[in-house]
Amino acid sequence: LKKEANSSLKELEKMRHSCEHVLTMAMLRLWGNKIKAAMGPATEEGFYFDFDSVGIKVSEADFPKIETEMTKIIKEDLSILKGEMTAKEAKKFFNTNIYKGNEYKHEWLNLIKTRGEKISIYWMGKKGKDIPETFVDICSGPHVKSTGQIGAFKLLSVAGAYWHGSEKNKMLTRIYGTCFPTQKELDDYLSNIEEAKKRDHRKLGRELELFTISEEVGPGLTIWLPNGSTIRREIENFMVNEQIRLGYKHVYSPHIGEKSLWVKSGHWDLYREKMYSPMDIEGKEYLVKPMTCPMHIQSYKFKPKSYRDLPFRIAEIASVYRYEQSGELSGLLRVRAFTQDDAHIFCTPDQAVDEFLNVFNFIKKLYSVFGMKNYRVRLGVRSKKEKYLGNSKMWQKAEEKALEALKKSKTPYFISEGDAAFYGPKADFLVKDALGREWQCGTVQVDFMLPERFDLK
Numbered sequence: 001l002k003k004e005a006n007s008s009l010k011e012l013e014k015m016r017h018s019c020e021h022v023l024t025m026a027m028l029r030l031w032g033n034k035i036k037a038a039m040g041p042a043t044e045e046g047f048y049f050d051f052d053s054v055g056i057k058v059s060e061a062d063f064p065k066i067e068t069e070m071t072k073i074i075k076e077d078l079s080i081l082k083g084e085m086t087a088k089e090a091k092k093f094f095n096t097n098i099y100k101g102n103e104y105k106h107e108w109l110n111l112i113k114t115r116g117e118k119i120s121i122y123w124m125g126k127k128g129k130d131i132p133e134t135f136v137d138i139c140s141g142p143h144v145k146s147t148g149q150i151g152a153f154k155l156l157s158v159a160g161a162y163w164h165g166s167e168k169n170k171m172l173t174r175i176y177g178t179c180f181p182t183q184k185e186l187d188d189y190l191s192n193i194e195e196a197k198k199r200d201h202r203k204l205g206r207e208l209e210l211f212t213i214s215e216e217v218g219p220g221l222t223i224w225l226p227n228g229s230t231i232r233r234e235i236e237n238f239m240v241n242e243q244i245r246l247g248y249k250h251v252y253s254p255h256i257g258e259k260s261l262w263v264k265s266g267h268w269d270l271y272r273e274k275m276y277s278p279m280d281i282e283g284k285e286y287l288v289k290p291m292t293c294p295m296h297i298q299s300y301k302f303k304p305k306s307y308r309d310l311p312f313r314i315a316e317i318a319s320v321y322r323y324e325q326s327g328e329l330s331g332l333l334r335v336r337a338f339t340q341d342d343a344h345i346f347c348t349p350d351q352a353v354d355e356f357l358n359v360f361n362f363i364k365k366l367y368s369v370f371g372m373k374n375y376r377v378r379l380g381v382r383s384k385k386e387k388y389l390g391n392s393k394m395w396q397k398a399e400e401k402a403l404e405a406l407k408k409s410k411t412p413y414f415i416s417e418g419d420a421a422f423y424g425p426k427a428d429f430l431v432k433d434a435l436g437r438e439w440q441c442g443t444v445q446v447d448f449m450l451p452e453r454f455d456l457k
Helices: 002-034 060-075 087-093 103-114 183-199 201-207 226-245 259-265 293-301 349-369 392-409 449-453
Strands: 035-039 047-053 080-085 119-124 135-138 152-162 171-180 256-258 279-281 284-288 312-321 337-346 375-381 413-417 426-432 438-445
Touching (some): 002 035, 002 047, 002 060, 080 087, 226 312, 226 349, 256 259, 259 449, 293 337, 293 449, 349 392, 375 392
Antiparallel strands (some): 279 284, 375 426
16 A cells, blocks of 8 residues: 555656646747746645746736646647756757756756766657747656646646745746646645635634734744733643653753854754854854754753663753745744754663653654644654764664664554654654644654764763
8 A cells, every 4th residue: 555655646746747847838838938947846735837037927817828828738748758968968959949048957957067967858749849849858857758648737826936945046936836637636635725725824823813923023933922822831831741740850951052062963064054154252153052952961961870860851842943944934834933842861772662652652642632633653764865973883773773662652654764863763743734734743763873972971
């Protein structure tokens, strides 16, 4: 069943990716080189297309004619074929067709050239032709075999997006869309979107006076209003009391700390894109706190420990600050400052499985209290492609502990390569909301790296 589900998702991704190419081709047919195509991937919800425009402004009012042109391309059942070019061939080719003068495509070509790779392209239509008969793009795929294999689709919205996601670059236009194998699946999805608008927490937050996000304070920074603060306080009190019952000792840590703390922990090298720039205080660099790990370690190191002190459980209702690009911010779901019930358990390797299991079962109990029953568990393990702390022996040991605990829990789980933290494997609870959307919530992690880096005994 798992293999079938994965295969189905891969096929859907291929269809959505191809539908994005159809969108690009349709717009180039309609507006020619007034559209400068930049990029457009498939996503979990559908696809998007980023472009720059010359002398025109594309809006949602243009969707009907774009969708009409897309339908024509799908009915034409154009073949989709993969090809390869050298960087030299590609530079010449992409300077003589509809892409002439398109700086975005040439930037992609330069980037691929620096990696010493061949340029992968996909033709949609007859090879060697140009718009309107044929569309070609720099792309690694995958795609369906022809446009006729693309199912029901819908363009959804227009937004702004910085090139490469950087505020230093030009703001482009982004069109979001989605695609499904059948019209019924598309209709169900669109119905869910309408339901989501009614249940939008940003709308409810205003109506119930729970929270506000003020432009004067800054995007992604939440102000809790009295009603919301009351709810939050009750939840925090419940959490603290439950943790005390389970043997946790609570601490408070500062909102800033010396940069050297996070250099030592490895966060500065491997998590820097989510951290804010250092500030100078009397000649030393400080950071606003992105996570509590190094500070909880200082709580443990405050005085020497005996094996009788273990496991030593520390908890904190901790406010942390992480950088999110402005285009990624969304109400309380993606913010730049948030508060989490954070805990670190210092224990011997022999105690690790039981402690992991205790935290795991505690999370399950909390979800039961709040009526959250629809979730699945993902065990994130390291990937050979990513950069991590530590060596293979330590990682194997940590992954074995996590696997043993999950097997003991008798809770179904699946393994996902590449979803580990940079310092260890982790079990994530992926919770579905009332509309079937999945959100990563609680997580239990095994960390053999930081105790070694901070010389804990």
